[in-house]
Amino acid sequence: MKVCWTPATRIGCRNENRDSANYCLFCGRPLSGALRLLNPGDVLQAKxxxxxxxxxxxxxxVYAVQDRSAGNAERALKESIDPEQREQFAVEADVLRPLDHPNLPRVYDRFTAGNRDYMLMEFVPGRSLEEVIQERARQNLPPLDENVVIGYAIQICHALEYLHRREPHPVIHRDIKPANIRITPHGELKLVDFGLVKRLDTDNPATHRLAQGLTPVYAPPEQWGLIEGRHTDPRSDIYSLAATLYHLLTGTGPSSALDRIAGRGGRLNSEEPLVPPRSLNPNISTRVERALMKALSVHPDDRFPTARELRAALSMGSDTLHIARQR
Structure with a gap:
């Protein structure tokens, strides 16, 4: 099928059209550069x-597929159509394939077909935390309860502890945000979309991808290349997770690192213009506010060094926690 949407310009009404269509049936736009998708019933790799x-x-x-080699089990098939992204797509698949953690998706296969790259993954039902935030905003509901959010944080911290301890190279996600955390109908969280992932090589920590593809509100300053001599490491994921938790608890994202540094005249040694979360939601405990403010420090050295320490700071003295079902 053809979708009335051009990847290069990100323009189009996003409606589906037949493969034979030359113009969009819905808006009349020419479909010469339209995104071509697989059709239901198409079979890849004969299975x-x-x-x-x-x-x-x-x-x-991303497609839902039936895996004939696994009793028609439902899987997710992630597609990459950009040849320039082939190397990073391969890195993503190679990083994910050996992983085995309840809060991370499994990868079963990677292949190329029709000059497109594909990755067969665990299908994660449910919705993203971004969808949860958006739904609550539409219904004028208050932010999520603190204990619910801490329960979510604990699950993702466990996933990060697992990733950051990988040998011989720790794995850095580099794109943690509400859209990349899915919650199943049973309340289990999965950290997904490792499209910006990198293996941390302490002998050569630099990456050439810096700000490409990042989401400003959740990206730490070192991912923008704003801190001289600093590159992304486990503390970068801690910043992004804290920004996500801030959004869940207040209903609004924190100021971006770019804005915070620009607001200080580009200096890293002055007071941060970050709105304390309790000023937006007084139901947040002082303990959690302190943990978030520390984790969202502009300079990596001022943050928690590990996800385990962030988890401990968030959960210390909290009420009995449980995995909450999605609402």
Missing amino acids: YEVTRVVGFGGNGA
């Missing part, structure tokens, strides 16, 4: 049958 399109973006789509 992965497409059942539906889950979503699509500038680098391709």
Whole structure:
């Protein structure tokens, strides 16, 4: 099928059209540069049958497929249509494939077909935390309860502890945000979309991808290249997780690191213009506010050094926690 949406320009009404269509049936735009998607019923590698399109973006789509080699189990098939992203797509698959953690998706296969790259993954039902935030905003509901959010934080911290302890190279996600955390109907969280992932090589910590593809509100300053001599490391993921928790607890994201540093005249040694979360939601405990403010420090040395320490700071003295079902 053709989608009325051009990846290069991100323009179009996003409606689906037949493969033979030259103009969009819905808005009349020409479909010469439109995104081409697989059709339900298409079979790849003689065993992965497409059942539906889950979503699509500038680098391709995600499909729900039936895996004939595994009793028609439902899987997610992630697609990459950009040849320039092939190397990073391979890194993502190679990093994920050996991982085995309840809060991370499993990867089963990687292959190329029709000049497109594919990754077969565990299908994660439910919705993203971004969708949870948006739904609560539409319904004029208050932010999530603190204990619920801490329960979420503990799960993701466990995943980060696992990733950051990988040998021989720790794994840095580098794109933690509400859209990349899914919650299942049973309340289990999965950290997904490792499209910006990197293995941390302490002998050569630099990366050439810096700000490419990041989401400003959740990205730490070192990911923008704003701190001389500093590169992303486990503390970068801690910053992004804290920004996500801040958003869940207040209903609004924190000021971006870029704005915070620009607001200080580019200096890192003055007081941070970060709105304390309790001023937005007085139901947040002082303990959690302190933990978030520390984790969101502009300079990496001022943050928690490990996800384990962030988890301890958030959960210390809290009420009995449970994995909450999505609402």
